[in-house]
Amino acid sequence: TTQPPITGATHGARAAAAVAGRSPAELPGRGCRCDRPSRPRRARAVPGQDMRNEWWKSKNKVVGNPDDDQPGKCAKQPFLLLAIKSLTSHFDRRQVIWESWGKETNVGNQTVVRVFLLGQTPAGDNHPDLSVELKFESEKHQDILMWNYRDTLFNLSLKEVLLLRWVSTSCPNAEFKGDDDVFVNTRHILNHLNSLSKNKAKDLFIGDVIPSAAPRQDKKLKYYVPEVLYTGVYPPYAGGGGFLYSSHLALRLVQPPGSEASVTGQVLLYPIDAVYTGMCLQKLGLIPEKHKGFRTFDIEEKNRNNICSYVGLMLVHSRKPQEMIDIWSRLQNAYLSC
Numbered sequence: 495t496t497q498p499p500i501t502g503a504t505h506g507a508r509a510a511a512a513v514a515g516r517s518p519a520e521l522p523g524r525g526c527r528c529d530r531p532s533r534p535r536r537a538r539a540v541p542g543q544d545m546r547n548e549w550w551k552s553k554n555k556v557v558g559n560p561d562d563d564q565p566g567k568c569a570k571q572p573f574l575l576l577a578i579k580s581l582t583s584h585f586d587r588r589q590v591i592w593e594s595w596g597k598e599t600n601v602g603n604q605t606v607v608r609v610f611l612l613g614q615t616p617a618g619d620n621h622p623d624l625s626v627e628l629k630f631e632s633e634k635h636q637d638i639l640m641w642n643y644r645d646t647l648f649n650l651s652l653k654e655v656l657l658l659r660w661v662s663t664s665c666p667n668a669e670f671k672g673d674d675d676v677f678v679n680t681r682h683i684l685n686h687l688n689s690l691s692k693n694k695a696k697d698l699f700i701g702d703v704i705p706s707a708a709p710r711q712d713k714k715l716k717y718y719v720p721e722v723l724y725t726g727v728y729p730p731y732a733g734g735g736g737f738l739y740s741s742h743l744a745l746r747l748v749q750p751p752g753s754e755a756s757v758t759g760q761v762l763l764y765p766i767d768a769v770y771t772g773m774c775l776q777k778l779g780l781i782p783e784k785h786k787g788f789r790t791f792d793i794e795e796k797n798r799n800n801i802c803s804y805v806g807l808m809l810v811h812s813r814k815p816q817e818m819i820d821i822w823s824r825l826q827n828a829y830l831s832c
Contacts, residue, residue, distance in 0.1 A: 564609060564636055568665035573604035574684065575668040577657055580610045581645055582624050585631070587674040590815040592635065594822035595678045604684060609637050610674070611653055613645030647716070650767035655758045658748040661741070668741055676735045677813040677821050679804060682787065683738065686808065698740040699775060701732025702791070703784040707769075719765060731772025732782050735790035735811025747774050801825065802832035 568575065576596050580588055588610055596608045612628075615621035632638035641656050643649060690698065707728045709719040747757045754760065757777045764770040775782060787808035797803040801824040804810065813821065824830070 563660070563664060564639060565664065567607055567609060567636070568668065570605050570607075572607040572665070572668045574606045574680075574687070575661075575665055576606065576608040576678075576680070577639075577661075578608065578610050578674055579650065579653060580612055580674040582612055582615045582621065582628055584674050585627070586815050588631070590818050591674060594818050595680045597680075601681070601684055606680065606684075607668075609639050611657055612638060612640045613643045613649060613653060614640070615645050619644065619646070648765040651763045651765065651770040654767050654771060655748070655763070658744055658758060659751050661744050662748050662751045666741065666745060673735065673811075675812040675814070677804070677810045677818050678736070679787075679808055679825070681825075682806065683808050686738075686787070695740055695742075697743050697746075697780060699732070699737065699743055699780065699782045700739075700785040700788070701737030701782055702735070702788040703730050703782045704728075704733045705730045707731075707733075717766060723764070728769050729772045729776040730781050731768050731775075732788070733768050733790055736788060736809045737768075737771075737782065738785075738788075738808065743778075743780075746778060801830065805830075805832050 578588075578591060578596060591608070597606075598608050599606050615624075617623060628638065628640075632640075639657075639660060641653075643652060643656075645653075687695070708726065709721075709724050709728070710717050711721055712718060749756055752759070757774050761770070761773050761777055764773060772782065785808070787806065789807060789809065790811045792798070792812070793803055793807075793810060801821065804821055804825060
């Protein structure tokens with residue numbers, strides 16, 4: 495059967511949203527704004543494009559296929575699924591998200607649920623063994639999706655694809671994906687989704703769109719991309735901290751699930767997840783829409799302590815756990831007047 499598109503509540507359909515980003519530990523060093531536009535160059539064909547997968551394998555040895563699941567997560571057909579990129583060791587960030595913007599709730603008969611997206615963090619990558627703690631957390635909150643691959647910076651695009659596959663089979667009516675170091679104004683997202691017409695919501699994709707970025711080809715940079723992988727200007731993509739898109743669009747990107755005929759099956763994995771998503775949208779003939787509510791490069795410093803600066807925003811990147819709690823608590827003040 496055809497899955498309903500995301501629309502406002504008046505249309506009786508489900509919502510989908512997505513946020514994609516990186517934690518501070520994964521950001522490049524000072525002086526590198528790798529999501530910022532750089533000087534455009536004319537795109538040209540690059541010999542040896544088939545080397546991309548070989549380079550990918552050399553950077554990240556994927557351990558196996560995705561396996562873990564939360565089979566009952568979407569039993570109530572949520573309006574909004576918050577799917578948040580995290581790492582095994584980020585217990586403090588997940589705890590704050592449980593207690594603030596990622597709280598599972600029901601707002602006006604619209605259900606909001608949450609999952610965290612994790613890969614493996616093996617000892618060989620200098621990670622501690624936290625399997626016991628993570629098992630306890632998963633049993634308590636029932637919100638951990640873990641796949642059997644190395645959780646690294648350059649595997650974030652793989653995490654993107656695996657989420658889409660999970661959504662298509664386990665939660666096809668709703669989605670929201672993101673990182674664990676952003677503040678999300680969940681209520682404002684719900685209000686925005688409810689304001690959309692059915693036609694507008696069908697292929698919704700909004701964020702802080704970067705129209706003319708190009709690869710960083712300085713080998714000293716964390717986001718270094720060899721010229722053999724890509725030259726020229728990237729397609730428009732929503733950078734940094736996050737973006738919002740419909741479940742209808744999510745299914746278009748991945749159906750039929752796991753097939754080479756799907757968009758994600760045709761577009762080779764790329765080492766920058768936000769750019770990879772832009773490439774997939776380009777394959778569909780879509781352009782992401784820029785929305786002023788997404789501040790993936792933060793807001794002006796003078797406004798960061800002014801709670802009214804957050805009322806009309808959907809996402810701000812980045813925020814520490816205590817800052818998330820502080821902003822969320824102040825926004826809940828019934829007497830707040832802006």
